[in-house]
Amino acid sequence: MTNPSVNTDVAEPSASDAPLHSTPLVDAHRALGARMVPFAGYLMPVQYADGILAEHVWTRTHAGLFDVSHMGQAIVAGPDHATTAAALERLVPGDIAGLAPGRIRYTQLLTPEGGIVDDLMVTxxxxxxxxGRLFLVVNASRKEGDFALIAEGLPAGITLTPMPEKALLALQGPEAAAVIRRLAPTADDFAFMxxxxTTVAGFDCHVSRSGYTGEDGFEISVAAVDAVALWQALLADPAVKPIGLGARDSLRLEAGLCLYGHDIDETTSPVEAALVWSIGKRRREEGGFPGDARIRRELADGPSRKRVGLKPEGRAPAREGTEIHVGGRQVGLVTSGGFGPTVGGPVAMGYVETTFAAPGTEVSLIVRGKPLPARVVTLPFVPARYKR
Amino acid sequence: MSTHYTKDHEWIRVDGDVATIGITAYAQEQLGDVVFVELPEVGKVVAAGAEAAVVESVKAASDVFAPVAGTVVEVNAALPDAPETVNSDPEGAGWFMKIKLDGAPAGLMDRAAYDAYLATL
Known part of the structure; x- marks a missing residue:
């Protein structure tokens, strides 16, 4: 058998031989029997003793606890909201000026050509x-470049301050609200985004009602020195189990959410990536963000390719890199694919020429040289259960 | 009847001129939850070291190699509909295929040698 450990989507080798970073929870993961892998320059748990399938199902039925401390947290600070938001809007297409106090927006950092440098949350x-302050959470694999790009793009008087002294936990699943109520009675008052x-189990935290699993849930930013104690307090609840990156990947795939470096990158625009919903109406009309010419053209005329959901027939998964064919011709490429435990079968997403992007379109996925019948489907594969 | 092992973490149980082949407990542990198995056609002639089957977990796809040369005479027809058997009973009910041997199998390890090999990983 070929070595399976070299062929996983989540276990990406570091770009160099530089020593791996670890989060404040590395020893806690090991104590729980985690299998640790390199991911985005960090040593992270890909799974715990129960395994990816059980962790995935637990998150969809109870509450899963994720260490996402490898992600980048930072504060952008200026004199007032209008000024800070206008400065950040020079870098992203989201409507930041219109963000109400206490609300979160999903947006993207863009290249001058409108490609996606990273996707991020702005609070x-x-x-x-x-x-005048905005709280950012960016991807681990991109954070150094992101922070340099943002710092460079901000005018005088507005600063970016990374917060490496913070850890980040995610509590996700239908029982997440009941769990958080027991440790932080007011946290359940937050609506989605x-x-x-918020004080959680006695620790000063910043709690968001958000996540990346399609489930109701919370992300909890906490001082790194308090991370282990907060992790233990959350895990003490019998509804909570630790969940690794493997299940995080299958959960987000079923939820139809993009993984940076796979489903989106500097070659894909937010329009191609079907992220138009995240571009504010005012921003579409006014532009004023990197790549606005391309993005507004794609909004008006349609992009040449589009990200879609793909449901293979049968049981064989179609992995990242699988060619998508129609009528014997390649029309696209799978960018994420695997087994969806809640779906109970293979699921995938990828880009196809726009002509073939309509739900119901029959395509062939070329798996091990053989065409595997599949259909374009509407995302997500599993209905979202956010608390609106 | 004798059981042999390979560095690719497959086991080969030889009974007369027929070898039953599967993946080891160590292999299923490394793979994690198995969700898909693709088996060869009965009658397929395989060379030693050739790709003969596919096993996929939630995260990874792996080839299963024919550790011996011969002709596939039987496959575990229950496996594609119950791939989790590879996890629950890898060296028993989770077998993949039976190959009628072309000759004596070569270059295989016995259990003690395989255990010693595992200890080096």
């Missing part, structure tokens, strides 16, 4: 004393 603090400062 406007609720507290008026923090007016809202958040604010």
């Amino acid at each position: 406007r603090p609720a507290d008026p004393s923090e007016d 809202a958040g604010g400062p």
Whole structure:
């Protein structure tokens, strides 16, 4: 048998031989029997003793706890919200100016050609004393470049301050709200994509009602020195189990969410990636962000290719890199694919020429040299259960 | 009847001139939850070291090699519909295929040698 450990989507070797970083929870992961792998320059748990399938199903039925401390957290600070938001809007297509206090927006950093440098979450603090500040969470694999790009793009008087002293936990699943209520009674008051400062199990945290699994849930930013104690307090609840990167990947794939470096990168635009919903109406009309010419042209005329969901027939998974054919001709490429435990079969997403992007379109996926019948489907594969 | 092992973490149980082939407990542990198995056609002639089957876990796809040369005479027809058997009973009910041997198998390890090999990993 070929060595399976070299062929996983999540276990990406580091770009160099540089020593791996670890999060404050590395020893806690090991104590729980985690299998640790290199990911985005960090040593991270790909799975714990129960395995990816069981962890995935647990998150969809109870509450899963994820260490996402490898992600980059930072504050952009300026004199007032209008000024700070206008500065960040020079770099992203999201409507940041229109963000209400205590609300979160998903957006993208863009290249001058409108490709995606990274996708990120932007929070406007609720507290008026923090007016003019924005809290960013970016991908681990991109954070150094992101922070350099943002710092360079900000005008005088507006600063970017990375927060390596913070850890980040995600609690996801239908029982996440009940769990958080027991440790932080007010946290359940946040609606989806809202958040604010909250004491959780006695620790000062910033809690957001957000996540990347398609489930209701919370992301909890906490001082790195408190991370282990907070992790233990959350795990003490019998509804909570630790979940590794393997299940995080299958959960987000079923939820139809993009993984940076796979489903989106500097060659894909937000329009091609079917992220148009994240571009504010005012921004579409006014432009004023990198690549706005391409993006507004694609909005008007349609992009030449589009990200779609793909449901293979049968049981064989179609992995990243699988060619998508129609009528014997390649029309696209799978960018994420595998087994969806909740779907109970293979699921994938990828880019196809726009002509073939309509749901129901029959395509062939070339798996091990043989055409595997599949259909274009509407994302997500598993309905989202966010708390609106 | 004798059981042999390969560095690719396959086991070969030889009974007369027929070898039953599967992956070891170590291999299934490394793979994680198996969700898909593709078996060869009965009658296929395989060379030693040739790709003969596919096993996929949630995260990874791996080839299963024919550790011996011969002709596939039987496959585990229950496996494609119950791939999790590879996890629960890898060296028993989770067998993949039976190959009628062309000659004596060569270059294989016995259990003690395989255990010693595992200890080096």
